[in-house]
Amino acid sequence: MEPIMNRMSQRVFQRLYRTSMLPRRTHSGCAEHTNVSASTYSKRTLLVSRLYQPSNLRDVGQDSRLQGEVTSKSQKLMQQAGLIHPSNPGCYYYLPVLVRSMEKLVRLIDQEMQVIGGQKLDMPSLCSAELWKTSERWDLMGKELFRLKDRHGADYCLGPTHEEAVTTLVAHQATLSYRQLPLLLYQITRKFRDEPKPKFGLLRGREFYMKDMYSFDASEEAAHETYESVCQAYTRLFARLGLRCVQVQADSGNIGGKLSHEFQLPADIGEDRLLICGHCSFSANVETMSSDTTDCPQCKTGTLVESKGIEVGHTFYLGKKYSHIFSASFSNAQNKSDIAEMGCYGLGVTRILAAALEVLSTEERIRWPGLLAPYQVCVLPPKKGSKVEDAAVLAEELVHTLGETRPHLRGEVVLDDRTQMTIGKRLKDASRLGYPYVIVVGPRALEETPTFEVICQEKDETMFLSKDGLLDLLGRVETV
Structure with a gap:
């Protein structure tokens, strides 16, 4: 019964987290707390599942009246x-x-x-x-x-x-x-x-x-x-x-x-x-x-x-x-x-x-000029039901922290909440869409000193950074 109780406790904790006292700034710049419901929080957080970015529209190649052959x-x-x-x-x-x-x-x-x-x-x-x-x-x-x-x-x-x-x-x-x-x-x-x-x-x-x-x-x-x-x-x-x-x-x-x-x-x-x-x-x-x-x-x-x-x-x-x-x-x-x-x-x-x-771009992956990327950062929480599902809370917290502490990234960070899909499948989607930075919240995020996997798609390199290191890296990202 213990593993089941642990999962139940985790769900309760996540539910409490989403309706907890989340900090916001007053006009004086001091932090205060207010009760924020889960639905309100999700509206503030940009979720991949809510983006109107359909990949199932009719293929242009199936209707010659529209465009004919895809040529570039x-x-x-x-x-x-x-x-x-x-x-x-x-x-x-x-x-x-x-x-x-x-x-x-x-x-x-x-x-x-x-x-x-x-x-x-x-x-x-x-x-x-x-x-x-x-x-x-x-x-x-x-x-x-x-x-x-x-x-x-x-x-x-x-x-x-x-x-x-x-x-x-x-x-x-x-x-x-x-x-x-x-x-x-x-x-x-x-x-x-x-x-x-x-x-x-x-x-x-x-x-x-x-x-x-x-x-x-x-x-x-x-x-x-x-x-x-x-x-x-x-x-x-x-x-x-x-x-x-x-x-x-x-x-x-x-x-x-x-x-x-x-x-x-x-x-x-x-x-x-x-x-x-x-x-x-x-x-x-x-x-x-x-x-x-x-x-x-x-x-x-x-x-x-x-x-x-x-x-x-x-x-x-x-x-x-x-x-x-x-x-x-x-x-x-x-x-x-x-x-x-x-x-x-x-x-x-x-x-x-x-x-x-x-x-x-490559034939398979979009590469944007950094300043023109639709969103600068995509955060990937673990798959639902996985051994590291507990880290999902840290993913949401990270998105919130980036918005609070890095004003230039407000509106630039999305959370891939499609946790019914594997990390690998969502990584493939993120690579195809060309987010400059993809952050995987995986097992190392649950260590005593949480570490995040950061994929810089423009340079095609992967780093493992602490939260402070991650905030420092993203603090240098240039936006318009």
């Missing part, structure tokens, strides 16, 4: 992990776990754009055809535009980009002064492009999220300075994400302008062909170079090597192309009206997410 590593991993689900060709549901990553990326982008003076706004996705006809891009864009008519017969398009809209907005400000320049306006919103053959999941879709910024300057010289500051901000962003990104000379395409660069993540699945010099900093998209060029035009001594890349950003110096058409002017130092110099700058938000997984 990132697409396969994201669908298998319940991060995305296909809706229409080139369109996806972004499920909650992925949205967490996207929101973190948006915060990073906001930080970098606002450092250089960017001001965030939001423009309509439904754009009047009259604006596009005025810029002569209504016909130039061809079938790439999603076009529609309202009930009155007026023509509209779903915006793939917003040069016309933002320039019209600025043109309506009759009192804009040179003292207010440079003016940098940006948004992060859905864009629409009628891709003839959407593929690669979020890498080439019809509906996607993009950051687009538009700059207005008093002179060509000032516009080039703004252009350079944005390029530097992009470089910082990708460095913070730990992604090797190459800035390459590019064609301006149907957006136009006198100067253009792409930001490319080198990857075998990339659709852009790049020429990169191994001797100097020169790099270019093949479409801007002569087909038989092998010598570097910048250093004259290096050899250009071809590679493939995924375009994740694009910058354009527009000059007065749009500001002249829409009369976007300002009052100069002589109090005379002058036409503004413009630039535009895009970042593919959802494409960056997919491209990062494409270059960092």
Whole structure:
């Protein structure tokens, strides 16, 4: 009877623990205690069983109407992990776990754009055809535009980009002064492009999220300075994400302008062909170079090597192309009206997410840029009914302690409460989903000095740490 009584006592202890006096902070910073029910505690604790991350949705490969063949590593991993689900060709549901990553990326982008003076706004996705006809891009864009008519017969398009809209907005400000320049306006919103053959999941879709910024300057010289500051901000962003990104000379395409660069993540699945010099900093998209060029035009001594890349950003110096058409002017130092110099700058938000997984992940396991991981830590209590089931209380206590003592990890720690499953099966799931840190609360947690197994997935290494050592390690984790 003794083993049975021990298990019964353990269950009673766990029940009492969940309804016990859990500490919380008062406004004065002192700890007080309050009765917290088990249901309230579970609501505060992020539980894997409660995450809407379905892995049993219909396989895209079973319905060719949705997407057809799964064509890229990132697409396969994201669908298998319940991060995305296909809706229409080139369109996806972004499920909650992925949205967490996207929101973190948006915060990073906001930080970098606002450092250089960017001001965030939001423009309509439904754009009047009259604006596009005025810029002569209504016909130039061809079938790439999603076009529609309202009930009155007026023509509209779903915006793939917003040069016309933002320039019209600025043109309506009759009192804009040179003292207010440079003016940098940006948004992060859905864009629409009628891709003839959407593929690669979020890498080439019809509906996607993009950051687009538009700059207005008093002179060509000032516009080039703004252009350079944005390029530097992009470089910082990708460095913070730990992604090797190459800035390459590019064609301006149907957006136009006198100067253009792409930001490319080198990857075998990339659709852009790049020429990169191994001797100097020169790099270019093949479409801007002569087909038989092998010598570097910048250093004259290096050899250009071809590679493939995924375009994740694009910058354009527009000059007065749009500001002249829409009369976007300002009052100069002589109090005379002058036409503004413009630039535009895009970042593919959802494409960056997919491209990062494409270059960092293995065929079986997701690897996130550390700052973009949906959750930083996953805690695994022992299997229910196992010899070390007593350690389950320590797992819950650890999650609570991390939230209380490491404020930057609040909302970043999940408890894999699916204790009907083995540790091995849950470890496999955690590895597949790419939590940067997985903590296994096993037999060594019940020793006189509790020790936790800590798996750092980014470095692919395992450590055994005391509670203090674990708190110290996770205290150094950077979050957004």
